[in-house]
Amino acid sequence: MIRFEGVSRRFAGAERPAVDGIDLDIAAGTTCVLIGPSGCGKSTTLRMVNRLVEPDAGRVLLDGRDVAEVDPVRLRRGIGYVLQGIGLFPHRNVAENVATVPRLLGWTRARIADRVDEMLDLVGLDPDAYRQRRPDELSGGQRQRVGVARALAADPDVLLMDEPFGAVDPVARDRLQEEVGEILRRLKKTVIIVTHDIDEAMRMGDRVVLMREGRIVQADTPDRLLAAPADRFVESFVGEDRALRRLALSQAGAIAVPGDPGDAPGVTAETSLKDALALLLSSGADHLAVTGSDAPAILTLAAIRDAASRRV
Ligand code: ADP
Numbered sequence: 001m002i003r004f005e006g007v008s009r010r011f012a013g014a015e016r017p018a019v020d021g022i023d024l025d026i027a028a029g030t031t032c033v034l035i036g037p038s039g040c041g042k043s044t045t046l047r048m049v050n051r052l053v054e055p056d057a058g059r060v061l062l063d064g065r066d067v068a069e070v071d072p073v074r075l076r077r078g079i080g081y082v083l084q085g086i087g088l089f090p091h092r093n094v095a096e097n098v099a100t101v102p103r104l105l106g107w108t109r110a111r112i113a114d115r116v117d118e119m120l121d122l123v124g125l126d127p128d129a130y131r132q133r134r135p136d137e138l139s140g141g142q143r144q145r146v147g148v149a150r151a152l153a154a155d156p157d158v159l160l161m162d163e164p165f166g167a168v169d170p171v172a173r174d175r176l177q178e179e180v181g182e183i184l185r186r187l188k189k190t191v192i193i194v195t196h197d198i199d200e201a202m203r204m205g206d207r208v209v210l211m212r213e214g215r216i217v218q219a220d221t222p223d224r225l226l227a228a229p230a231d232r233f234v235e236s237f238v239g240e241d242r243a244l245r246r247l248a249l250s251q252a253g254a255i256a257v258p259g260d261p262g263d264a265p266g267v268t269a270e271t272s273l274k275d276a277l278a279l280l281l282s283s284g285a286d287h288l289a290v291t292g293s294d295a296p297a298i299l300t301l302a303a304i305r306d307a308a309s310r311r312v
């Protein structure tokens, strides 16, 4: 578990603190996304967890222990860190990059080689094809996959990701968010992700923390942030289309009801309500067949409308 207690940091010469009295709990095994306008203090907050930045007030606790009491080098070996684009060592091949922390920890060659292959498999890169490549022989998306593999190689409980997919084209980014999110949930890592991409925040966060000028404006589940923005700033940040964003977070199976679908177009129970709505509108049907369960089920336009405006 990660806890920020009254954490502040002002950089020399700055008018106001970059981070200004933050209190935040991040439960073990969950993903917390820090989001907000450029310069609001997201990266500074993140970097205080692995002591790349020191607070000048308050404490950051990792499993109950003040990180200020832990040797920074030791601390960082136990925390995975993924940066935008530039994170990999350019003159080392993929295997050497992934092996960085296991080597520092003194693992045997054989154990490292096994682990490198396991990690490359995990992030969807064929070890035989990619082990020997250098970072400049990879696409942006592949580089970020290697970055994630490297960060996870020594099996840290905590992972810090600073705009991890910022340098990746939109199509690859969608897939990466999906796949990496799935990996992190499965491995039950405690994760902090910094982003300014609201879709990424909604897709990857168990909780989303919206910051402004060094302070937390709202910390909530994605659904609550969209359904009940705390103020106008949050409302404008999450966007005019927040009803649609909420629909993107829910699946057809959740609001399907028993009924005879007739010859209505079909969706699976996992289809997002946003995609289901698009299909309803484009097909002109007033309901859809929800396939995949034993009993026939339908999804109606009215049910989608209720889901979009449901209070939480
Ligand atoms: P974000 O990640 O939300 O864009 P940062 O945490 O990087 O914001 O920065 C918050 C503020 O602190 C900004 O005004 C930035 O210019 C300043 N800042 C960040 N790092 C440093 C530093 N090492 N030295 C001086 N000022 C910094």
Ligand code: MG
Pocket (backbone or CB within 6 Å): 042, 043, 044, 194
């Ligand atoms: Mg930043």
